[in-house]
Every structure is written in structure tokens, then in C-alpha cells.
């Protein structure tokens with residue numbers, strides 16, 4: 001067998017944080033960078049040692065300009081980076097982490113704009129995260145608090161890349177002990193600008209005109225200061241209040257706002273959410289310095305009261321995400337034995353299933369078949 | 383009786399291009415035929431095999447075994463692959479009732495000039511390891527019909543000549 005490459009994780013919250021800039025740079029530099037656990041799914045090996053993108057992953061061209069510029073990739077064989085927005089779930093490798101972060105007042109707002117639901121910013125944030133069932137702001141906060149438990153992790157900021165891309169890329173490469181070829185380094189910087197990303201997204205959309213979601217928006221620093229809408233401003237303040245400690249930790253400006261709502265700092269009793277049983281750290285590890293409060297999950301009840309079929313159509317979530325959300329709500333209400341809410345979600349789910357996107361099913365199926373084929377091959381090739 | 387047409391050569395020599403031509407012509411006369419390209423095979427398998435000599439040989443064995451399995455079932459196979467190892471050629475000859483071997487022999491100078499992916503120039507600079515023909519050895523097949531340099535103008539004619547080999 002070929003010598004094993006050294007591996008890193010590139011972690012960022014799922015809110016647009018600019019990590020695609022870094023991924024594009026990595027690919028330009030010949031670093032095999034892939035999503036999902038399996039590098040061989042995204043990058044199909046050719047007989048001569050080069051790789052091509054799996055056509056099933058063509059959608060990534062929207063984000064990564066290099067995928068449109070190049071067809072064939074020659075990767076270095078001694079390094080690999082997996083990127084993901086996942087939480088540090090148990091059994092997840094203990095690989096060193098490149099942690100890429102952006103001011104949540106920009107990134108959460110940017111996500112709202114990207115998904116462009118027909119609901120207000122405030123309502124959008126009240127939709128629980130499909131996987132964790134956390135309120136969106138808590139989700140961002142806890143995602144960070146959990147990952148920051150990791151010892152072998154280094155934080156890099158979107159704002160620093162915007163301010164000085166050369167310097168930021170350099171320090172990341174230093175962290176992963178990668179010495180770039182100077183020409184390639186320049187090409188990586190030039191080929192990964194937001195303009196380049198926008199161009200390739202436009203190209204992509206010309207061919208796939210059914211896909212209307214705009215990924216590369218402003219991509220600016222401190223955009224939140226320019227938000228004029230009064231209601232939206234309030235939400236920005238709420239984000240700041242809830243994430244103040246982290247903002248300070250990451251070196252972002254805080255204005256010392258004081259909460260008017262009571263209970264605005266929620267440290268939910270997360271251990272009752274089913275998702276958190278899979279995480280590698282226990283809530284006790286993470287919240288040892290926080291006031292423990294329990295039963296702060298009332299927002300889930302409020303949320304469950306408000307949703308209906310019309311809401312499902314307008315919330316801006318993808319069908320498969322709605323499916324995950326409803327499933328998790330079912331598990332949750334079963335766990336706390338709230339039969340009324342359980343039944344309501346069950347009814348919604350049966351309505352939702354009739355409209356579910358067939359495409360996402362086939363893709364999941366393909367990925368599943370791929371993993372089975374791999375297992376079989378392993379068996380017949382000891 | 384089913385045959386194996388084995389079209390081999392270094393990366394960039396034009397195996398796939400020429401094999402496709404031969405296959406599309408042949409398919410009309412021999413409907414029970416498959417085309418197996420080394421790149422497709424790698425992407426079907428999608429496993430951890432890398433590109434050092436040991437893994438390349440392992441991959442070549444899989445291709446050879448699959449081909450002989452298919453011909454034993456009465457399926458003709460056109461296979462374009464590097465798999466340039468003596469034991470593989472010997473195995474093919476022994477395990478396929480009809481075996482045609484074609485070697486597309488392009489000079490390294492010419493391959494570097496064509497330089498499809500920058501593979502060879504990186505390998506020569508030492509920036510890429512495990513490239514057959516540079517830092518990894520290979521065996522030219524002994525009993526093969528050789529097509530020297532396979533210039534672009536000759537591709538059509540060469541495909542025709544290869545097609546004529548099949549009896």
C-alpha cells in the first residue's frame with residue numbers, strides 16, 4: 001500500500017464563512033481536499049495517478065472556480081484535507097483542525113440572504129437547526145464551544161483573509177506544514193478571489209438554470225453595521241448578546257449591549273436533545289463554567305405550534321432538510337412523551353413526504369451503493 | 383469464441399482514444415462485447431489502491447482477471463489499460479482463448495511534448511512520484527503488435543489496422 005498521507009480537518013460552521021476560498025486555494029496548490037468521509041467518492045482516481053471530479057459533485061463548481069478551470073487534478077500524495085460542517089461527533093477522527101470562522105453577525109445574516117426564505121430574519125432564526133434542534137444562534141454558539149474543546153485546533157478568520165489573503169494563506173500552510181511552489185501560490189491567490197467565484201457561479205447557473213440559489217453574495221466584512229431594517233438590527237443585537245464571549249475570544253468587536261429580554265442567554269439543557277448523545281464531548285465538559293439552567297427548550301414547543309404545510313413551503317429549507325428536521329422532532333417529542341406534538345409532526349411529515357424531492361433520494365442511494373461496493377471490494381481483496 | 387483485445391501503452395500514448403474507435407466499429411459485428419478502460423475501472427472500484435508499483439500491479443491483476451472471466455463467458459473485451467507487467471501479459475495469453483495484444487509505443491520525448499496533464503514534467507522535476515515510465519519501471523509486452531508513435535494523423539488508420547487483427 002502507498003504510504004498514508006497526513007490528514008487535516010477543515011471545519012467551519014455551516015453559515016457562509018468563506019472556507020471555500022481556502023478549499024479553492026488548497027486545490028490550486030495540489031492538496032487533495034474533499035468533503036464527506038471518503039476522498040474516493042469526490043475524487044475519482046485515473047489509471048495514471050491523476051484524479052477527476054465525480055460528476056455527482058458537479059454542484060461544487062458553484063463554489064469552487066478551479067473546478068471549472070481544470071478537468072484533471074494532480075494531487076500531492078503526502079497530504080489530504082477533509083472539509084465539513086459537522087460537529088465533533090464520536091468516532092470522528094482526532095485529526096488536527098483548521099478552524100475557519102467568520103463574524104456570526106455577518107455569516108448568519110448571509111445565510112438568511114442565501115436561503116432567501118419568505119419569512120423575516122427573526123423568524124428564520126427561530127427555525128431550529130434540522131440536526132441539532134437548537135435555535136440558530138445557539139446552534140452557532142454551541143458548534144464553536146464544542147469544537148473549541150479540541151486541543152489540536154487553530155483558528156483562522158474570514159476577516160483576516162479579506163484583509164490580507166497572502167498572509168492568511170501563508171500562516172495556514174505553515175500550520176499544515178506545506179511548502180508551496182511560489183508560482184502556484186500566486187495562482188492560488190489570484191484564482192480564488194470572490195470575483196472568480198462569482199464568475200464561475202454565473203457560468204454554472206447558465207448551464208443549470210433551474211438552480212437559482214445565489215451563493216457568492218457580497219462577501220464583505222462587517223456588513224452587519226450597514227443593516228438598516230430596524231427589526232433585522234434587533235436580531236443582529238441578539239446574535240451579539242448571545243455570542244459575546246465567543247466574539248471576544250475570536251477578536252471581534254463587541255459593543256457591550258445589554259439584554260432586555262430575559263432568558264436571552266440560553267445554555268440549553270442540551271443533553272436531552274438526541275443529537276448530543278453522539279458528540280465526543282459531554283455537555284458537562286463544555287458548560288462547566290456556565291450557569292446551568294434546564295428546560296430552556298420551550299422554543300421547540302412554540303415552533304411546533306406555528307408550523308404547518310404552508311410554512312414548510314416557505315421556510316427556504318431543502319426538502320431533505322425538512323425531512324431531517326421533522327424526524328428529529330419526532331424523536332424528541334417521543335422522548336419527552338408529548339403525544340400531542342408528536343402527532344402533529346407525524347401528520348405534517350406524511351404531507352411532506354408526498355412532495356419530497358426525488359433527486360436527493362437518488363443521490364443518497366448512489367452514495368450508499370458506492371459505500372457498499374467499497375465494502376465488498378475490501379472483502380474480496382484482503 | 384470470445385477474444386480479448388488488449389491495448390496498452392504509457393499514460394498519454396492515446397490508448398483510450400484509439401480503443402474507443404476500434405470498439406465502436408467492432409461492436410456492430412460482435413454485439414456481445416464490452417469496452418473496459420483503465421480509468422473507468424479505477425473509478426468503478428474506487429478504493430484505497432494507490433499508485434506505487436505494488437498497488438498498480440494489484441490493480442492490473444484485477445483487470446486481467448475480470449477480462450479472462452468475461453471472455454470465458456463468451457463476451458469479447460476491448461481493454462485499454464497501462465498494466466505494463468510481464469506477469470499480466472503472460473496471464474492474459476494463458477487465460478484467454480483468443481488474445482490480441484497491441485502496444486502503442488510513444489517516445490518519452492513525444493509524451494512530454496503532448497504533456498496532457500503535466501504529469502511527466504512534474505515527475506521529472508521530482509514533484510510527482512509514482513509515475514510509470516519515469517520513476518516506476520514497466521515491461522513492454524513481448525508478443526504485441528507495435529504501433530510506433532501513433533501520430534495524430536495516423537490514429538484513424540491505426541484503429542483500422544487494429545480492427546483488422548481480429549479474426
Ligand SMILES: Nc1ncnc2c1ncn2[C@@H]1O[C@H](COP(=O)(O)OP(=O)(O)O)[C@@H](O)[C@H]1O
Nearest residue numbers: 392393394395396397398399498532533534537
Ligand atoms: N495520436 C495522438 N497524437 C497526439 N495526441 C493524441 C493522440 N491520441 C490521443 N491524443 C491526445 O492525447 C491525450 C491522451 O489520449 P488518451 O487516449 O486519453 O491516452 P491514454 O488513454 O493512453 O492515456 C488526449 O488529450 C488525446 O486527445
Ligand SMILES: [Mg+2]
Nearest residue numbers: 397398419421
Ligand atoms: Mg486512457
